Amino acid sequence: MQIPALPTFESERLIELEELQLSHEPDANYDVITRLASSICNAPIALITIIDSEKQYFKSKIGTDICDTDRDISFCSHAILNPREITIVNDARKDPRFMNNPLTKEETPVIFYVGVPLLTKKGNPLGTLCVIDSKPRTLTDSQIASLRDLASQVENLFELRRNNLKLLEIELLLQKKNEQLRKFAGTVSHDMKMPLANMIVTTDILRAKYAPLFDTQGNNYLSYLKQSSFSLSDYIDNLLSYYESEEQSIEKAEAFELQDLLEELIDLLNINEDYIINLPENPFELVTNKSAVNQILLNLITNSLKYNDKETGIINIKCTQDHAYYYIQVSDNGKGIPKDKQESIFDLFSTATEADNKGKKGNGIGLSTVRNLVQSLGGIISVSSEEGKGATFDFTIKKVSS
Structure with a gap:
C-alpha cells in the first residue's frame, strides 16, 4: 500500500x-x-x-x-x-x-x-x-x-x-451599514429638533417685539425663516418615522375596531366641511399591529387631503378579508398621480407632484414609510390613478396565526 x-x-x-x-x-x-x-x-x-x-x-x-x-x-x-x-x-x-x-x-x-x-x-x-x-x-x-x-x-x-x-456576506455588511445609517439619522434628527424649535420661537419673539422696526422685506424674511424652520422640522419628523417604521412588527398584535381607529384619526386631523370621508359600512375588527395601521392610514388620508383640488373632496375607505389577509383600500377624487410617477411613488425621496394645496413641496418620505410599514405587517401595497380623477391605494395585512 x-x-x-x-x-x-x-x-x-x-x-x-x-x-x-x-x-x-x-x-x-x-x-x-x-x-x-x-x-x-x-x-x-x-x-x-x-x-x-x-x-x-x-x-x-x-x-x-x-x-x-x-x-x-x-x-x-x-x-x-x-x-x-x-x-x-x-x-x-x-x-x-x-x-x-x-x-x-x-x-x-x-x-x-x-x-x-x-x-x-x-x-x-x-x-x-x-x-x-x-x-x-x-x-x-x-x-x-x-x-x-x-x-x-x-x-x-x-x-x-x-x-x-x-x-x-454582502447582505450582512449592508445590514450593518444600514443600521449605522439609521442610528446616525435618528441621532442627527433628534439633535436638530431643539435648535429648530428655538429658531421658530425666536422668530415669533422677533416679530412680536421688533416688527414695527422692520420694513416689509424684513418682516417677509422673518416669515420665510419660520416657514423654512417648519418645513425642516416636518422633514425631520418624517425621516424619524421612516426609520422607526423598520422596527414595527406584525408580532406586536392586538385586536381593535377599524372604525374606531378611523374616527380617532378624523378627529385628530380636524377635517373641514369641504371633505366627505366614507368609512366602511359594517364594524370591522383587525388583529394586528395597531400603531402601524394607524400610521399607514394617517399618511394615506393626509395625502388625500393635501393633494385634493376638487370643490368637495371625497375619500372612500373600504376593508374586506379572507382566511389569510385583510384588504384595505383608500381612494380619493383628488389630483391623481402621473402615470410615469406611479412606479416610483413608494421610493424614498420620490415625489409625485411639485406642491400640495398650500404650495408646500413634499419630501418623498411618507409613502416610503407606508410601504415599510405594510411590508412589516406581511403585506404589499399598490396604487392606481388617473390624473385629475384621483388615486386609489390598496394594501394587504397578513393575519396573525392563532
Missing part, C-alpha cells in the same frame, strides 16, 4: 475548502447526484467525498453507513493528485497503490473504484465523485462520460454555494 502524497497545491486547496464552509450534514441536492451515479454505473456504492487536512468525509453517500475515513488510506486522496484525470481502479488488490489497503479487507471491500476529481474555478480538487464495488469490473465509455457530467454538476453546486456565501 502507498500512502498518498500531499499535492503541491495543498495549502491553496485547503483555503478554498475552508472558504466553502461545507458541512457534514446530508443535502438532498447532492444525494440526487449520488443516486444517479450509482444507477448509471450499476454500482452499489456512490460517494461525494471531501478531503480535508486529515480526513476524508462524505458530503453524500449511497450504499454505505461509514461517515469518514483516514486520509492516509483514502482512494480519493490518490485521485486528487491528478485533478484533470479520472482515476480508474479495476481491481485494487492488483494495484500497487492499494495492495493490502485496509479498505480492501473490509466486510464490504473496496475492490473496484472510479473517482472524478471535483474542481474549483481555480482548478483545485476538493474531493471526488466516486463509485465503488466489491468485485473487479469496468465501466463503459458512456458510463464514464455520464460520471464526468454528474461531477460537473457537483462543481456547479460548490460554485453556487460560494456565490451564496459572498451574497450573504
Whole structure:
C-alpha cells in the first residue's frame, strides 16, 4: 500500500475548502447526484467525498453507513493528485497503490473504484465523485462520460454555494451599514429638533417685539425663516418615522375596531366641511399591529387631503378579508398621480407632484414609510390613478396565526 502524497497545491486547496464552509450534514441536492451515479454505473456504492487536512468525509453517500475515513488510506486522496484525470481502479488488490489497503479487507471491500476529481474555478480538487464495488469490473465509455457530467454538476453546486456565501456576506455588511445609517439619522434628527424649535420661537419673539422696526422685506424674511424652520422640522419628523417604521412588527398584535381607529384619526386631523370621508359600512375588527395601521392610514388620508383640488373632496375607505389577509383600500377624487410617477411613488425621496394645496413641496418620505410599514405587517401595497380623477391605494395585512 502507498500512502498518498500531499499535492503541491495543498495549502491553496485547503483555503478554498475552508472558504466553502461545507458541512457534514446530508443535502438532498447532492444525494440526487449520488443516486444517479450509482444507477448509471450499476454500482452499489456512490460517494461525494471531501478531503480535508486529515480526513476524508462524505458530503453524500449511497450504499454505505461509514461517515469518514483516514486520509492516509483514502482512494480519493490518490485521485486528487491528478485533478484533470479520472482515476480508474479495476481491481485494487492488483494495484500497487492499494495492495493490502485496509479498505480492501473490509466486510464490504473496496475492490473496484472510479473517482472524478471535483474542481474549483481555480482548478483545485476538493474531493471526488466516486463509485465503488466489491468485485473487479469496468465501466463503459458512456458510463464514464455520464460520471464526468454528474461531477460537473457537483462543481456547479460548490460554485453556487460560494456565490451564496459572498451574497450573504454582502447582505450582512449592508445590514450593518444600514443600521449605522439609521442610528446616525435618528441621532442627527433628534439633535436638530431643539435648535429648530428655538429658531421658530425666536422668530415669533422677533416679530412680536421688533416688527414695527422692520420694513416689509424684513418682516417677509422673518416669515420665510419660520416657514423654512417648519418645513425642516416636518422633514425631520418624517425621516424619524421612516426609520422607526423598520422596527414595527406584525408580532406586536392586538385586536381593535377599524372604525374606531378611523374616527380617532378624523378627529385628530380636524377635517373641514369641504371633505366627505366614507368609512366602511359594517364594524370591522383587525388583529394586528395597531400603531402601524394607524400610521399607514394617517399618511394615506393626509395625502388625500393635501393633494385634493376638487370643490368637495371625497375619500372612500373600504376593508374586506379572507382566511389569510385583510384588504384595505383608500381612494380619493383628488389630483391623481402621473402615470410615469406611479412606479416610483413608494421610493424614498420620490415625489409625485411639485406642491400640495398650500404650495408646500413634499419630501418623498411618507409613502416610503407606508410601504415599510405594510411590508412589516406581511403585506404589499399598490396604487392606481388617473390624473385629475384621483388615486386609489390598496394594501394587504397578513393575519396573525392563532
